[in-house]
Amino acid sequence: MKENIFNVIERLANLTRQEARVAGSAEGLQPVQQEALHFLSICNKYSDTPIAVTEYLGLTKGTVSQSLKVLESKGLIEKVKDEVDKRITHLKVTSTGLAFIASTSPPEKFTQAISEMPEQDQQTMLTLLKSTLRHYQLASGRKGFGVCKQCKFNQSVKDNFVCGLTEEPLSIKDVELICREYA
Amino acid sequence: MKENIFNVIERLANLTRQEARVAGSAEGLQPVQQEALHFLSICNKYSDTPIAVTEYLGLTKGTVSQSLKVLESKGLIEKVKDEVDKRITHLKVTSTGLAFIASTSPPEKFTQAISEMPEQDQQTMLTLLKSTLRHYQLASGRKGFGVCKQCKFNQSVKDNFVCGLTEEPLSIKDVELICREYA
DNA sequence: AAACATAGTTTCGACTCGATACATTATTTA
């Protein structure tokens, strides 16, 4: 059973990677660069840094630094120095970058395949996949990437949200974005 | 919804790839080489060729040829010329190769994560993932890789199986292995 | 103030990948 689940996930990943290769070839974007851009388009302000991308993709920072340089040179992201901690660089996805991601992620045929399944099945599968990922991240001893709403550092005060880790107020938008400090 | 399903699958794939990178580093095996070896360990005699590996991984034959050369040089597979069609090379996984795959696939922590889920959930997820893959392969206009039991070319005669495409008798083992001509 | 930790870049060598050209062997067509 686990063998089969593993096989199918591997195969799905191979297919999406192929689609990404084709979709990105026009812009000269490699699959891994698209994954980085995709992450940056869905993460919040605590996670829009090279190190967060590194942890998300599970690569080394040197490798990721190269990929980000490419994304920047193509005008898909911009680097902005953090005003408080000057070691940190924030990566902002440009409108060009957002447009690219919107047109390629999820890949067209993947989207089509999912759409052909009953709504209820989609929901069930998502729930089970999320559960698998959570268990997998725990088993890997890896910090999870999650959204602030469920983060133990997210403390809501009346109608506003405050990050309990940094005590910074969070916008509604931040609360719904993926966060590196998720716990 | 589709976005989320896509995100989770991508993340699961990243994690398994990382585990594979670590597991293979001792033997000097790259993730893609492990995937090729894994496929060869579960395919039948119609699919144990370089071109079948190429189609399965979605790469070009030149690229795959290189990976197979590495697997051969490490004694994990052996190349055997086809007696009938002399263009074809069959790839046999050696006992060393089988031992490696058995110890690394699925990755340990992935297995652990799956095992922690209720049996019923595992079954449900497998069914839904398979359905997704089937739809995805169709949408991609790609020939599916499946097992002979459901293949339209598989015609059973009494207790024996015969491949309706080649009219060759199939062993019980062949019938249960993944096949390139699956349709 | 010194030691250490963190964020990020650069450089290097090994490897992946697609594209192309090529050799062999089958199959189709004329």
Added chain:
DNA sequence: TAAATAATGTATCGAGTCGAAACTATGTTT
């Protein structure tokens, strides 16, 4: 039957990925 075409597989090239290591700069601890 001969020629054209198709299929399987290999070799080579250049662009790109990857981890490791060395490095800079900035923060944090001691």
